[in-house]
Amino acid sequence: MANVTLRNVRKTYTGGFEAIKGVDVDVADGQFCVLVGPSGCGKSTLLRMVAGLETVTGGEIDIGGRVVNQVEPADRDIAMVFQNYALYPHMSVYNNMAYGLRNRGMAEAEIKTRVEEAARVLELSSMLERKPRQLSGGQRQRVAMGRAIVRQPKVFLFDEPLSNLDAKLRIAMRVEIRKLQRRLNTTSIYVTHDQLEAMTLADILVVMNGGQVEQVGNPLAIYEKPATTFVASFIGAPPMNLMSTRPEEIRSQLAGSGAADAGILGIRPEDFVITDQTPAGGVALPLTVEAIERVGAETFVYGSRQEDEQRVAATPGELPPGEVIVRIPGTEAPAIGQKIRVAAVRQKLHLFSGDGRTRIEA
C-alpha cells in the first residue's frame, strides 16, 4: 500500500527531445489513476519512468514516501502488466507467476499458496502447466495479471493491457481489472489511449498531451468541466463540438452572459435538443442534416451550419469546418437534407479562451 507522487517530473532525451515537460500528479493510497492521451503524448514514457525502465532527467518520483529516482525496478516494489503481456515463453503459467517470488527467495510452499490463490481468482487453475503459446489472448492477459498480483506489490502499473484484445473481451477484462483493484485495494497507474477505458476505470484521471498534463481530476468532473479545448475534444465520444464565437449569430446569443472574453464555444453532442425555441441564455443553431448514423439506442446527426465560418484550433478528432454532431434518442431520425434547429441550455455551454488553453466560467 502506498501513494505515488510525481513532482515536476521531466524526461529529456540525449538528442534534446523533451518527452515529459514537467508533470505533477498525486495518486493517493489505493486509488486507480489513469493516464490518457493520444499516442506520442508521453503517457507510456511516464509510466515506464515510474517503473524504473526509463531514467528520470528532472523532478522526483515518490512511491510510499521514498524518492525512487535512482532505485532499480526490482526494488521499487511495483508490478507491471505490459501491452504484449511479456510472458516468459519458455515457462509454464505456474512458473511465470512464481518467477518473481522465487527471485525474492520466497519459500516454495508459500509460492504455491500464492500462485494457486491467484490462479483461482483469475480462473487459470486448470492451465497452470501450460505454456503461454498454448493460451488464448485473454488467458495470456490474465496470466500477466496473475504475475502482478502474486507479488502483492505496493503499486500496479498497467501499460495499455487491453489493447491487444478484441472489443468484447476488452470490456469484460476492463470490468475484471476494476473489480480486482477494488478488492486488493492496491494503488494503480493505468495507461490507455481509449477515453472510454479511462472514464470507466479511473478514480483520478490524468489527461496528457504533448508531454504535459492538460487536466487532472475525477473523470466525471473532467467530463463536465474540461479545462482546455484539447480535453473537451478528447474526453467524450463523439467529441465535443467546438466553434468560434466570432460569427454574429453566436456572439449575439452569448451577449450579456459574461462570456465576452470567450473565443471558443463548446457544446457536447448529447446536450443538443432539436427544438424551435431558444432557451434563455442558451444557444440555438440552424443546421442542414448531412448524414445520420443510427446505432439503436441513439442516433447521431451530422449537420452543417448555415454560415460557412472558420472552425477553431486543430484538435484531435477535428471535424470539418462548420460541421456539428448532435446525439438524439434512437427513436428519432431526421431526413437527410432536412433543415433543423438545435439548441443547448446555458448550463451546458463550455466557453474557452481563443487559444483553447483556458476555460472561462461565466
Added chain:
Amino acid sequence: MQKQAIFQSRLLPYALVAPQLAIVLIFFYWPALQAVIQSFLLQDAFGLSTTFVWFDNYIELLKDPAYFEAVVRTFFFSFAIAVSSLSFALLLAVMADKPLRGSMLYRTLLIWPYAVAPPVVGVLWIFMLHPSLGVLSRYLRAMGIDWNPLLDGNQAAALIILAAAWKQISYNFLFFLAGLQAIPRSVFEAAAIDGARPMRRFWTVTFPLLSPTIFFLLVVNIVYAFFDTFGIIDTMTRGGPGTSTVTLVYKVYTDGLLGGNLGSSAAQSVILMIMVIVLTGIQFRFVERKVTY
C-alpha cells in the same frame, strides 16, 4: 491450390534441373563413389597392382592407435572450438545488444573476421604468435611462459583452437545478435521488475530463449571445426609438431596425398562422410523444429 508448375513439354523440367544435377553428380556423387570403391582396394608401394581387400583398410584403420588419437583429438578440438567461440560470441552479442552509442560500428567490426579465409586466419595468427617472428610471443616470454608452438604440441593445439575459434566468433555473433533481437524487450523488462538481477536474468530468461539458436550454432560449429579448419592447420602447424595437431581431415590429406596410402585415406574419407551425414541428420531432426521451448 495448385502448387506445381505446369510445363508444356515433358522434357523442359528435366532440362532445367540438368545443370544442377550434373554438377552434383560430377563433383559430389562421383568422387564419393570413387572414395567408397578406393576404400576397398589396396595398392602396392609402386602403384603397379591393385587388390580388392574388402574391409581390410577399415579394420587396419580401427586397429591403428594413431587413427584413434586423431579421432579423440578431432573431437577435443571441435568441442574446444565450439565452446570457446560460442561463449565468447554470446558474451559479445549480449554486450552489443544494449543500446550503446556507436553500436552499429561495433557490430560491423565484429562481423568482419568472417570474411577472412581460413588460411589467411592461420597466417595472421602465426604473425602474432610465431616463436621467433610473433609480436605476442615476446610478451608471452617476457611473462615467463616458454612459448614455442613449433616444439610444444599442446601449445600448437592451443594455437589452432584459438585461431579457429576466433574466426567463427563473427558468424556466431551474428546469429546470437539476431536471436537476442527477436526476443521482445518487454520480456527482459518484466524480468527486471520481477527482481531478477542481470546474471540471473541471463541464465533464466535470455539463455533458455536462445537455446534454439545455441543448438543450431553448436552443430554448425562442430561441422566447421571438423572440416573447415584444414586451411588453418595447414598454414600454421602442418599437423605438427609430430602429429599433435593432426585432425581427421588433415590425416586424410597426409595419409593419402603425402603418404600415398590411397586405400586408407579413402576409408577415412568414407568414415568422415558418415559423420557428416549423422550431423546433418541431427540438424534436420532437431533444429528444423520451429520451437524447442
